[in-house]
Amino acid sequence: MSAAPEILVPGRGSEGEALVLTAPISFWGGVDPKTGRIADVRHPQHGENLSGRVLFLPGTIGSSSASAVLLELVRNGHAPAALVLDEPDAILLLGLIVAREMGWETPMALRLGRDVFASYRGTIVNVADDGALTIAA
Secondary structure: OOOOOEEEEOOEOEEEEEEEOOOOEOOOOOEOOOOOEEOOOOOOOOOOEOOOOEEEEOOEOOOOOHHHHHHHHHHOOOOOOEEEEOOOOHHHHHHHHHHHHOOOOOEEEEEOOHHHHHHHOOOEEEEOOOOOEEEOO
8 A cells, every 4th residue: 555645534634643553443442432542451552542643543343333432532522633544444434424414523534554654653743634644843
């Protein structure tokens, strides 16, 4: 896969600290929709907060409720600034689509190869309206 991101779900451009997950996550039970914190005690980034961060997801652990958790994160103001996925997850992204249909401002979801995720770790990432990712100076 090329290093150029592909927009999966349009949303607002944003900027945020990168949170590069080292393992897939289940949003259902793995993320607290009221706070945005990773609640799964078995996840390597347990306790980290997704809220306002550019979230790099190497994968998700399936649950049809993931979209509802993401929708709640958007509604509660604790959604990531953007989601960057290695592979599209239609169920998770449905939460963003529903939020957009409800007229809520939503983060953008992008597809980018996992092989470049590590290059964003520890940086502030700008997500342009056209989906371009740049590291803030």
